[in-house]
Amino acid sequence: MARITASVYTSHVPAIGAALDLGKSQEPYWQPVFAGYDYGKQWIKEQKPDVIFLVYNDHATAFSLDFIPTFAIGTGAEYQPADEGWGPRPVPKVMGHPQLAAHIAQSVIQDDFDLTIVNKMDVDHGLTVPLSLMFGQPEAWPCAVIPFAVNVVQYPVPSGRRCFQLGQAIRRAVESFDGDLNVQIWGTGGMSHQLQGPRAGLINKEWDNAFLDRLIADPADLAQMPHIDYVREAGSEGIELVMWLIARGAMSDVAGGPAPELKQRFYHVPASNTAVGHLILENKQ
Amino acid sequence: MALNKPYLDLPGTTIFDAEQSRKGYWLNQFCMSLMTADNRARFKADERGYLDEWAMSEEQKQAVLDRDLNRCIALGGNIYFLAKIGATDGKSFQQMAGSMTGMSEEEYRDMMLGGGRSAEGNRYLGEDGDAQPQHQPQGKSKGSN
Numbered sequence: 001m002a003r004i005t006a007s008v009y010t011s012h013v014p015a016i017g018a019a020l021d022l023g024k025s026q027e028p029y030w031q032p033v034f035a036g037y038d039y040g041k042q043w044i045k046e047q048k049p050d051v052i053f054l055v056y057n058d059h060a061t062a063f064s065l066d067f068i069p070t071f072a073i074g075t076g077a078e079y080q081p082a083d084e085g086w087g088p089r090p091v092p093k094v095m096g097h098p099q100l101a102a103h104i105a106q107s108v109i110q111d112d113f114d115l116t117i118v119n120k121m122d123v124d125h126g127l128t129v130p131l132s133l134m135f136g137q138p139e140a141w142p143c144a145v146i147p148f149a150v151n152v153v154q155y156p157v158p159s160g161r162r163c164f165q166l167g168q169a170i171r172r173a174v175e176s177f178d179g180d181l182n183v184q185i186w187g188t189g190g191m192s193h194q195l196q197g198p199r200a201g202l203i204n205k206e207w208d209n210a211f212l213d214r215l216i217a218d219p220a221d222l223a224q225m226p227h228i229d230y231v232r233e234a235g236s237e238g239i240e241l242v243m244w245l246i247a248r249g250a251m252s253d254v255a256g257g258p259a260p261e262l263k264q265r266f267y268h269v270p271a272s273n274t275a276v277g278h279l280i281l282e283n284k285q
Numbered sequence: 286m287a288l289n290k291p292y293l294d295l296p297g298t299t300i301f302d303a304e305q306s307r308k309g310y311w312l313n314q315f316c317m318s319l320m321t322a323d324n325r326a327r328f329k330a331d332e333r334g335y336l337d338e339w340a341m342s343e344e345q346k347q348a349v350l351d352r353d354l355n356r357c358i359a360l361g362g363n364i365y366f367l368a369k370i371g372a373t374d375g376k377s378f379q380q381m382a383g384s385m386t387g388m389s390e391e392e393y394r395d396m397m398l399g400g401g402r403s404a405e406g407n408r409y410l411g412e413d414g415d416a417q418p419q420h421q422p423q424g425k426s427k428g429s430n
Contacts, residue, residue: 014378060365064317065310083320085372153365155292155302192401196364197355198423199297199416200382201393203401228291232408236298237364270397272379 002100002174002181006047007247007260008040009215009279010133012056012188014125015272017089020132036266036278037133043263043280044134049184051097051144053104053170055246056126056188057152059084062118068154069116071166073108074123074147075101082122091128091137097144100177104146107173113166123147130188133278152189152240157227160242164223167249174250187247189240191267192233193274202235203275209267211241212277216262219248237274252283260284294409297416301363309361312349315339316366325373355385387422 019030026034061082063069079094105117127147135141151157158166167185174183191211194202211234214222223245230239253259260281268276292300299305306313315336318324328335336346348356349370357367364381371381383393396402406414415423 018377059368060313060317060363061320064366065306065313083322085320085325085369087322153301153363154306155300194298194402195378195382196358197297197299197385197416198387198418198421199295199402199407200385201396201402202404202407202416203397204404205400207404226291231292231298231300232295233404236295236300269400272377273382273397273401275401 002177002179002183004171004174004183004185004250004252004283005049006184006280006282007251008130008134008184008186009244009247009277010130010186010188011190011271011274011276011278012126012129013271013274013276014084014129016276017125017129017132018086020137021090033268033271033276034133036268036276039264040134040278040280041136047184048182049143050181051100051146051183053146053148053174053183053185054127054130054188055148055150055186055243056130057240057243058149059124059126060153061124062121063149063151068151069118069149070151070158071113072116072118072149073101073105074118074121074149075105076119076121079121079123079147081128082124084124089125089128091132092140094123094127094131094141094145094147097146100174100179100181100183101146103177104170104173107176108166108169111169111172113169118149121147126188130186148246150243150246152242155227157239157242159227160223160225160245163242163245164219164249167246168254170246171250171252171255185247185250187244189243190234190238191241191275191277192235192238194235195237195273199235201273203269204233204235205267205269205275207233208275208277212265212267212279215244215248216279216281219245219254223249248281251281258284296407296410296412296414296418297421299358305361306363307361309345309363311339311341312345312357312360312362313366315341315349316362316369319369319373328373352384354381386424387426388424389426392424
């Protein structure tokens with residue numbers, strides 16, 4: 001059967017992608033950011049996932065105000081990197097996994113989560129920056145990716161509780177797939193940042209680190225935190241962190257298994273306007 | 286019955302909810318149109334003419350022409366949509382975010398390098414942090430840019 005072996009959490013700051021694409025990753029400003037992913041790059045080479053279920057948000061790229069799905073699963077065969085206004089990032093196209101994605105869609109919808117199914121869309125920095133951080137700059141991404149877009153742009157976004165429950169449903173869906181696949185689930189976005197208004201530039205290091213502590217040790221309790229706490233403490237765009245609870249909800253311990261092993265924890269301020277956080281949690285076999 | 290909006294007491298912050306989205310519909314859809322190179326070129330060649338193709342309010346058009354992002358947001362714009370204007374102008378997200386504080390680009394960058402803006406005094410309207418209305422604009426030039 002297919003199984004979720006690990007979860008990876010990371011910010012997806014667009015400037016990180018730009019720094020890499022423009023060859024600036026060794027500059028003093030960026031070097032400490034990329035260094036935080038050196039372990040992960042090595043780790044994932046050994047893990048060799050077949051599929052990454054990548055939870056991210058679209059930033060007014062594939063989804064304008066024409067339609068705003070709360071949860072959208074990509075069931076297509078491939079996705080092009082989007083032109084977000086600066087021209088498309090020079091990264092490989094993203095190959096999907098239509099069979100597993102369609103299976104997850106059917107299972108999760110039957111489990112009462114009303115997903116939007118998307119066969120055609122471009123993917124923006126929310127999806128490609130995490131791939132770049134973990135894989136560097138390969139000719140082709142080394143595995144399939146199922147894009148899973150969450151609305152965190154127009155309020156109200158889904159609650160942390162709902163995201164955590166959805167992660168559990170995704171885990172059940174993956175485990176009922178007849179195929180021997182090593183699947184990772186990634187939760188991206190955050191950490192504290194605010195990109196708008198006179199409060200732009202807000203960073204809350206203490207709050208972010210408490211979030212990481214709780215995500216690792218007591219995610220069910222963390223999932224109860226209301227939206228307003230994210231916004232007040234971690235900035236209007238800090239709300240992206242609810243997406244990390246989808247990935248965390250898919251880990252074995254939430255379904256009664258052993259606690260996951262913490263393989264990497266990294267935190268750095270700043271990357272442009274944003275606090276960068278990164279975790280790797282591995283399910284014990 | 287009124288909707289639950291627990292976020293109206295945040296200083297210096299506009300939450301893009303259904304009401305803002307409704308107000309800013311055409312403004313944001315105009316921004317989306319800048320995602321193709323052809324439209325970016327057309328907009329740059331004649332900004333006013335391009336804006337007149339959209340069912341935006343005069344206030345919204347003026348705010349775009351002025352590149353007044355705070356005003357754009359008050360009129361229903363969302364930062365991820367408005368970022369397409371910045372991209373068209375060759376601005377980074379940091380330049381765009383900084384422009385809303387009144388700080389110079391250098392002041393804002395230095396604030397971020399110093400660990401960012403503190404949440405202290407900036408959680409609720411009525412406190413005394415640097416994002417509060419009584420302390421705007423921020424920065425040494427006091428918003429003369």
